[in-house]
Amino acid sequence: MKEKDFQTLFSAWAKQNKNLIKSKFGRCVAFELKLSKTKSIRFDDLRDHQGVALKEVAGDGCFHKITDQPVSWGMDTKIRFTAKKPFDCFFMSESPAFVVIFFYVKGQRSKDREMVFIRIEDWLKEWKIAEAENRKSVREEYLRAIGMVEKLCV
Numbered sequence: 001m002k003e004k005d006f007q008t009l010f011s012a013w014a015k016q017n018k019n020l021i022k023s024k025f026g027r028c029v030a031f032e033l034k035l036s037k038t039k040s041i042r043f044d045d046l047r048d049h050q051g052v053a054l055k056e057v058a059g060d061g062c063f064h065k066i067t068d069q070p071v072s073w074g075m076d077t078k079i080r081f082t083a084k085k086p087f088d089c090f091f092m093s094e095s096p097a098f099v100v101i102f103f104y105v106k107g108q109r110s111k112d113r114e115m116v117f118i119r120i121e122d123w124l125k126e127w128k129i130a131e132a133e134n135r136k137s138v139r140e141e142y143l144r145a146i147g148m149v150e151k152l153c154v
Contacts, residue, residue: 001104003035010100010115012154024148025117030057030097037104040137043127046099054097054120061093099123102152103140113152116143 010033014021021029032050034041056062066085097120102113126138126146 006033006035006102009152009154013152026096028092028095030054031100034101035104036101040139041101042137057092057095057097058120061091063091065089111153115150115152116147118143118147122146
């Protein structure tokens with residue numbers, strides 16, 4: 001399992017659970033997905049630019065232009081087209097923003113998969129505390145206690 005696999009699962013989950021997302025997280029929300037194959041996750045797995053953007057979404061606002069993604073078809077790289085995107089750009093402000101962690105366990109049944117949603121404000125607060133205590137990571141059970149847990153069933 002790689003983060004791109006989690007992205008695929010999360011995308012399918014989000015498409016199937018639009019009403020749940022709206023009721024639990026809001027009509028406009030930002031998610032940064034992270035995968036951990038251990039019982040903890042390093043705070044610096046959330047890159048600086050990702051933390052800044054999530055904080056902007058929760059605060060005064062974040063503008064982002066969605067890049068055009070060229071796609072090659074087959075072995076002949078001369079055949080290219082641009083993948084369809086929903087629109088060109090977006091602006092989000094005063095909206096919930098979350099770090100979403102999937103603690104992957106090899107061999108885990110799909111019906112037992114869960115994601116932990118941590119508000120960016122809580123993530124950054126815990127990171128600051130961890131730095132003061134000279135820690136670089138946080139354990140899964142603690143994040144489950146302070147976050148929201150959702151099944152990743154698709």
